[in-house]
Amino acid sequence: MLQKKHHPWDETTFRLKINCPQCGCENDVDQKAAEDYYNQRIYSYFQTIHGTVLDLGCGGGFLSRFMLANNPVTKVYGLDRGEECANELADLTKNGKFQFIQADVSHLNNLFAERRLDFLVSRDVFMFISNTDRYFNDVTKLVNCGIRQMGWFMKDSRRMKNHLRPEQIAHEYRQRGWTVHLESLDWYKSGYFIRADR
Numbered sequence: 001m002l003q004k005k006h007h008p009w010d011e012t013t014f015r016l017k018i019n020c021p022q023c024g025c026e027n028d029v030d031q032k033a034a035e036d037y038y039n040q041r042i043y044s045y046f047q048t049i050h051g052t053v054l055d056l057g058c059g060g061g062f063l064s065r066f067m068l069a070n071n072p073v074t075k076v077y078g079l080d081r082g083e084e085c086a087n088e089l090a091d092l093t094k095n096g097k098f099q100f101i102q103a104d105v106s107h108l109n110n111l112f113a114e115r116r117l118d119f120l121v122s123r124d125v126f127m128f129i130s131n132t133d134r135y136f137n138d139v140t141k142l143v144n145c146g147i148r149q150m151g152w153f154m155k156d157s158r159r160m161k162n163h164l165r166p167e168q169i170a171h172e173y174r175q176r177g178w179t180v181h182l183e184s185l186d187w188y189k190s191g192y193f194i195r196a197d198r
Contacts, residue, residue, distance in 0.1 A: 038187075042123065045193050046148055047071070051118030054079060054143075056105065057125030060088040061098075067121070068097055077101055079111070105129055108138040117143045123150045126169065130161040140176040147173070147196040154190045166192035 015030045046063060049071045055064045058078030067073050075097055078089060081104045092098040103111060120143050129135050153166055170182040178196040185191035
């Protein structure tokens with residue numbers, strides 16, 4: 001799915017037949033089934049989030065919506081530089097636990113007091129951060145409990161603003177005192193997940 005020509009979040013009419021390697025059963029998979037499957041896989045990495053959370057690069061609120069509905073959070077700040085996000089998040093801003101902040105990641109240190117955030121979550125954001133040293137230093141100052149970072153790394157991608165490999169990202173967190181677990185995601189094209197805790 002994510003590895004080949006079909007993308008589960010593109011609203012298309014694709015239908016695939018997939019054979020289960022364990023039982024041999026043939027399964028029909030359409031866009032909606034693929035989307036549900038991948039959403040649940042992604043959400044499973046963002047369980048046990050609590051307190052005050054920063055959803056970095058929140059976009060339309062994919063992670064924010066999940067956390068507000070399924071985790072004991074007291075506040076979610078959705079940060080994104082995209083102007084269009086305010087409209088996409090209009091329903092969430094009615095929730096007293098959510099606040100949208102239109103800003104670039106380079107302003108993190110000016111937006112929050114030291115140790116103000118319990119968790120930082122992000123999905124497909126890190127590769128677009130150009131000043132990675134500032135980012136690592138800022139989140140280390142601002143976050144109390146943990147960082148949950150999902151992303152992809154394609155060394156030849158021109159879209160990327162930095163070319164730190166997942167191992168290098170994990171190393172940068174460790175250098176700043178985080179306990180880090182790095183997992184390669186074989187179901188998410190060139191994907192990885194970093195869990196960093198205090």
